[in-house]
Amino acid sequence: MAKDQVRFGAMEESLYERVGGLAFFVDLVNRFYEGVETDEILRPMYPEDLEPGKEHLALFLAQYWGGPATYQERRGHPRLRMRHGEFVINKRARNAWILHMTSAVNAMEMSDEDRVELTAYLEMAATQLRNR
């Protein structure tokens, strides 16, 4: 009985908790932005000051994966499609975004299972944001 409760508890744990909380997402986003900074397709889409965007993306991902709702408190409903409407996200831009995000994910320490789940989500979300 006690064993089952432990197992149930483990199943309830979110990816956010398993990977180590907000620090993981801050790290991930910093790595991702290292790619963005030198990308000739993506860099021009981002504002000069990259810091606010880094924070928003880290908070969004943390919230999505089971962390606190800080993103929502600060930014309101994500409405990602609307927020990306002003950027030309064609196949090349989507692929560039995925390239940098995948190499960031692959540089992080996490279980294979979580890596697969996170990668699949990010690819799916990026594909949905294509608007050209």
Ligand code: HEM
């Ligand atoms: C498909 C390629 C993508 C491109 C080219 C792109 C580009 C951008 C750009 C230029 C910004 C503005 C950054 C700033 O204002 O500093 C932004 C913001 C953001 N993006 Fe993306 N993005 C992409 C995919 C994604 C995906 C897949 C997600 C989520 C999984 C995402 C989540 C966000 C969030 C949360 C913000 C901040 C929104 C806010 O202002 O609160 N983006 N993105």
